[in-house]
Amino acid sequence: MKRKHFRKMESEIELDLAPLLAVMVKLVPVLLISSAFVQVGVIETELPQVVKESIQDNKDQPDKRIELVLKENGSIEISRSANGALENFSLPPSASGDFDLALVRQKLLELKEKDTTLFSVELKPEAKVSYSKIVKIMDTIRKSPNGTKFTVPGKSGAAPFETDLMFPDVVFANLFSKG
């Protein structure tokens, strides 16, 4: 009698995985269909209030601006005007004939360090410059390399603000100039 009872305890329990499998078979196609594998983003930045105020200030002071002329041959002309004085820089193309992004980043970092309240850049690409190259330039100048922080003085007694944004506000200045 005792032996019989022992044998019953040993019996295996078989788990029925069929319903679980049925759920998974339905769930996998649903996820495959509804998921966005290529994620689309937007080039437009949601900026901190201090940065927004500085951008507005930049717009109110038309003589305080940085202009980037993107040439078809891969060279870039940078002009910076501040307090009536105008500085011009010419950046040669890279060895491959494209825009030298490292050089652009370095030059704009220098200009940013001179005046941390500057956030706007006027882009003037020539007609034949490809769209992907313009996007690369915008990417390069948006944020500082290696997370370098700039201290932006606060307005009307507010505390200074630190940000790694270089030139997030890009304006296509030659949009309305024909020819």
Place this chain on the structure above:
Amino acid sequence: MPYRRKNRLLEPKKTGFALNVTSMTDMFTILLVFLLQTYATSDVEVKMDENLRLPSSNSDLNPTRSVQVSISKTELKLNDNKLVGLSEGHFSPADIDQNDGFSISALATELQKLSGENEKEEGNIFVLADESLDFETIRQVMYTTSMAGFPKVKLATVIGQ
């Protein structure tokens, strides 16, 4: 007794076909975890085609619902409706407004209709442009949208590639 044994031998054998679903369940579990991890949805539905390859960017902002203009190498679409054809990424002179010399007539007409209808869009426009297009083509579209009451242009890119 021998008769019974013989009869039992003649009976068809009960052969149950038991499918082992454990390995299949394992596979589906892994697949499900992977899909849930990479699952991403977007508020805006973007239809890609072979002539429209967006440039990649490190900007990771999600697009918001607004009027969509897509420019591929072969056509210009407004909210998925083809308006104008392009040849090798350029508009033909016939599609350009003769008085203005720069704006795209068909796009300007359609956008002016939309600007009256959708006040809530607040002048936002979402531009999907092929990465190989020249700035000249993009500029013509941006000029037209600005003149038609959609000055806030948002450029669509593919996130981090």
